[in-house]
Amino acid sequence: MILGLAWGLYTGRNLITEETFRPVQRLLSALLRPLPTLVAIITPTPTEPPPTPTPTVTPPAVSPTPTATPSATPTLRAGQTISPTYAASSTVALTGTVALTGTLAPTATPQSPTAEPTGARTTAIRYKVQPGDNLTVIAQRFGVTVEAIVAANGLRDPERLQVGQELIIPPPGATPAPTATPTPRPTPRPTPTPTSALVYPAPTLKEPTEGEVFSGGRDVVIILRWEAVGPLAADEWYAVRLHYLANGQTQYTGANVKETSWRVPADLFGKADQPDRVYQWDVTVIRVGPDGTGQEISPRSQTRSFRWP
Numbered sequence: 001m002i003l004g005l006a007w008g009l010y011t012g013r014n015l016i017t018e019e020t021f022r023p024v025q026r027l028l029s030a031l032l033r034p035l036p037t038l039v040a041i042i043t044p045t046p047t048e049p050p051p052t053p054t055p056t057v058t059p060p061a062v063s064p065t066p067t068a069t070p071s072a073t074p075t076l077r078a079g080q081t082i083s084p085t086y087a088a089s090s091t092v093a094l095t096g097t098v099a100l101t102g103t104l105a106p107t108a109t110p111q112s113p114t115a116e117p118t119g120a121r122t123t124a125i126r127y128k129v130q131p132g133d134n135l136t137v138i139a140q141r142f143g144v145t146v147e148a149i150v151a152a153n154g155l156r157d158p159e160r161l162q163v164g165q166e167l168i169i170p171p172p173g174a175t176p177a178p179t180a181t182p183t184p185r186p187t188p189r190p191t192p193t194p195t196s197a198l199v200y201p202a203p204t205l206k207e208p209t210e211g212e213v214f215s216g217g218r219d220v221v222i223i224l225r226w227e228a229v230g231p232l233a234a235d236e237w238y239a240v241r242l243h244y245l246a247n248g249q250t251q252y253t254g255a256n257v258k259e260t261s262w263r264v265p266a267d268l269f270g271k272a273d274q275p276d277r278v279y280q281w282d283v284t285v286i287r288v289g290p291d292g293t294g295q296e297i298s299p300r301s302q303t304r305s306f307r308w309p
Helices: 002-011 018-032 084-089 135-142 146-153
Strands: 125-128 166-169 205-207 223-226 236-246 249-257 261-263 278-288 294-296 304-307
Touching (some): 223 236, 223 278
Antiparallel strands (some): 125 166, 236 249, 278 294
């Protein structure tokens, strides 16, 4: 419709009438009507705070350590001198003969153990065996004899020493004490118990008489005699005991016999102590058990003595 009106105006035709203009008017009124005001409500969107910057630590610059440049080793020739201070802190190449000024401290030289001087010690000391030691080495070290060390310590096997073993070292010049010879002990004779029965009376001694003296030395024959107490069973014996003093110690000998006599062995001559050389003897009756032990079945006879100088 608008286009028709516009075309009528352009061509000069009077096409506008009240009836044709009224719709146009209504359209224009509608177009020119003010638009309602729109209010936009904008809600702010929360945003994250910007990150806190992390401080960057810059290490201090390190200056490079200067490298020491080795100096050339000085060379000394004949006739030149060098002070001890310089010589102690520097490397010097020596050629020919060099004179050193000042005083140099001597270097200590380790010394090997030497033998102890004789007479320097008057008392015994204690020593612990070291690796490689033996009695000969120890004796030479302390100036004593092997025999003296063995005697002072009572060593049964001098060849066997243990590291750490403690030894007594006698003073130099000490004479080892003689080893005592053990005195043979007689076989103990059984003592009758109160419950044992005495089957026989005490034997009666006949000869030699009390205090009799035998001359003639080793060749003389001495026979001890006594009276019989009656027939003896197969396991019953006369036990003869002979005793004397040798070096102050009592020595015993004797025998078990079936007869009523016993000959004194010739090798007992001179065994008793001087000056008297007295020998004593007695007799009893014993019963020998299966285990070889004897039990007295009679009282012991009286004791008699004789001299054999």
